Amino acid sequence: MTNYIDFCKEDSCGLAREDLDLPNLSELEVVRYFTNLSRINWAVDVGFYPLGSCTMKYNPKINDFVASKFSDIHPFLDVEDIQPLLEILKELEKKIAYLVGLDSVSLLPAAGAHGEYTALLIAKKYFSTRNENRDLVLVPDSAHGTNPASASMAGFKVLTIKSNNEGQIDIDDLKSKISEKVAVFMITNPNTLGIYEKNIQRITELCREYGVLTYYDGANFNAIIGKLRPGDMGFDMVHLNLHKTFSTPHGSGGPGAGPIAVRGFLSKFLPIPIIREEGGKYWFDFNLPDTIGMIRDFWGNFGVLVRALSYIMSYGKEISKVAEFAVLNANYLRKKIIDYFIDPFNAKFCAHEFVVSASNYKDKGVRAMDIAKRMLDYNVHSPTTYFPLIVEEALMIEPTETETLETLDYFADIVKKIVDEANSDPNILKEAPHTTFVKRVNDALASRDIKPTKRSLKK
Ligand SMILES: *Cc1c(COP(=O)(O)O)cnc(C)c1O
Numbered sequence: 001m002t003n004y005i006d007f008c009k010e011d012s013c014g015l016a017r018e019d020l021d022l023p024n025l026s027e028l029e030v031v032r033y034f035t036n037l038s039r040i041n042w043a044v045d046v047g048f049y050p051l052g053s054c055t056m057k058y059n060p061k062i063n064d065f066v067a068s069k070f071s072d073i074h075p076f077l078d079v080e081d082i083q084p085l086l087e088i089l090k091e092l093e094k095k096i097a098y099l100v101g102l103d104s105v106s107l108l109p110a111a112g113a114h115g116e117y118t119a120l121l122i123a124k125k126y127f128s129t130r131n132e133n134r135d136l137v138l139v140p141d142s143a144h145g146t147n148p149a150s151a152s153m154a155g156f157k158v159l160t161i162k163s164n165n166e167g168q169i170d171i172d173d174l175k176s177k178i179s180e181k182v183a184v185f186m187i188t189n190p191n192t193l194g195i196y197e198k199n200i201q202r203i204t205e206l207c208r209e210y211g212v213l214t215y216y217d218g219a220n221f222n223a224i225i226g227k228l229r230p231g232d233m234g235f236d237m238v239h240l241n242l243h244k245t246f247s248t249p250h251g252s253g254g255p256g257a258g259p260i261a262v263r264g265f266l267s268k269f270l271p272i273p274i275i276r277e278e279g280g281k282y283w284f285d286f287n288l289p290d291t292i293g294m295i296r297d298f299w300g301n302f303g304v305l306v307r308a309l310s311y312i313m314s315y316g317k318e319i320s321k322v323a324e325f326a327v328l329n330a331n332y333l334r335k336k337i338i339d340y341f342i343d344p345f346n347a348k349f350c351a352h353e354f355v356v357s358a359s360n361y362k363d364k365g366v367r368a369m370d371i372a373k374r375m376l377d378y379n380v381h382s383p384t385t386y387f388p389l390i391v392e393e394a395l396m397i398e399p400t401e402t403e404t405l406e407t408l409d410y411f412a413d414i415v416k417k418i419v420d421e422a423n424s425d426p427n428i429l430k431e432a433p434h435t436t437f438v439k440r441v442n443d444a445l446a447s448r449d450i451k452p453t454k455r456s457l458k459k
Contacts, residue, residue, distance in 0.1 A: 192355075214236050329401060342356065383398070
């Protein structure tokens with residue numbers, strides 16, 4: 001069986017609804033509504049967006065153009081008729097395998113967290129075929145929240161590994177927690193503090209001694225792309241966020257892709273279908289006896305995958321410049337503003353992002369959130385706040401490789417203005433933002449108690 005329709009018929013996934021209660025609006029009303037909404041929204045195409053850990057960089061429009069050429073292709077087409085599309089997917093698999101230094105790739109996962117979850121299911125299956133009973137996953141305390149969440153969704157228990165005073169893995173803590181009960185060790189490197197784990201090879205070797213699989217969270221691959229490969233650091237599994245590093249815009253849950261790559265001994269567990277090639281002919285292989293099964297419908301988010309291939313190919317051998325500029329820009333900006341804050345780890349350099357603590361303004365009643373909100377009045381998006389959790393009053397800043405020197409200088413200037421205000425007139429910050437369409441909101445309530453309505457766009 002190589003055909004999705006046949007597969008679906010057997011699996012009887014007829015979940016489509018017959019009716020939908022859609023509002024009765026004219027096209028003009030809908031167009032105006034969404035166009036106006038977009039004009040009160042912040043976007044990387046509008047201004048600076050230094051969101052740490054979530055890489056909000058400019059994505060070249062040429063890659064949207066390339067992806068748009070494939071927008072009319074239906075996933076039910078016969079494989080005979082979509083051979084060039086499978087070639088695109090295969091080509092992207094090969095390029096990703098090369099960039100991360102591992103053997104086999106699945107392009108199916110729809111997001112970073114979905115890639116983590118898929119890889120953890122692979123780990124689970126791997127240990128169950130070896131009759132090994134391992135139910136623990138180790139995650140550093142600086143990890144992105146999706147790491148422990150994916151581990152626990154996949155049925156593992158999470159043990160947290162402490163960071164030391166350099167913002168790196170505390171090796172003694174790792175040694176005290178690692179055992180033959182541990183299935184997977186997950187880490188981001190550079191970690192979410194923007195610090196490169198200098199002991200990474202020692203860590204992956206230690207894991208191997210205990211038979212623990214190692215997982216590299218490559219969501220922010222712009223930090224090392226073309227320079228370093230997780231496979232060479234000793235990792236067994238990796239995911240990438242194509243919607244951060246590889247030219248697909250992200251935010252608001254739009255389509256993304258979180259492909260995973262694994263070492264050869266894990267290939268047989270990859271989700272189906274697998275794309276095969278023989279003598280220039282491509283097909284989807286559903287017959288993988290040890291597969292973890294299907295993890296989504298169809299073949300992945302094709303438009304996102306096309307953008308990624310287009311992005312990789314347009315850089316070619318120059319792709320390491322992405323990492324060079326990502327790291328250069330972050331270090332430049334860090335030097336310019338670090339003295340206004342507390343430097344949590346006194347690191348000499350940072351990687352593609354850095355974290356400062358705004359706890360030195362607490363005595364004025366000013367918190368990291370107030371500084372972040374005030375930035376909106378100066379026409380930049382705020383950085384990530386209160387993450388990683390191990391830094392008090394954290395502001396996590398990632399300028400990205402696509403910003404100009406002028407923009408970085410502008411940001412440094414407004415940070416200076418804002419901290420001056422914090423000292424002289426803290427209320428300006430506490431009531432910020434003043435100039436945006438929507439004023440200060442209760443962020444927690446806004447996401448916990450969602451009431452979707454068509455709101456009036458009048459000021
Ligand atoms: C963004 C991010 C993720 C999760 O990616 P999603 O696509 O949002 O699921 C995981 N790890 C790190 C370090 C990230 O920055």
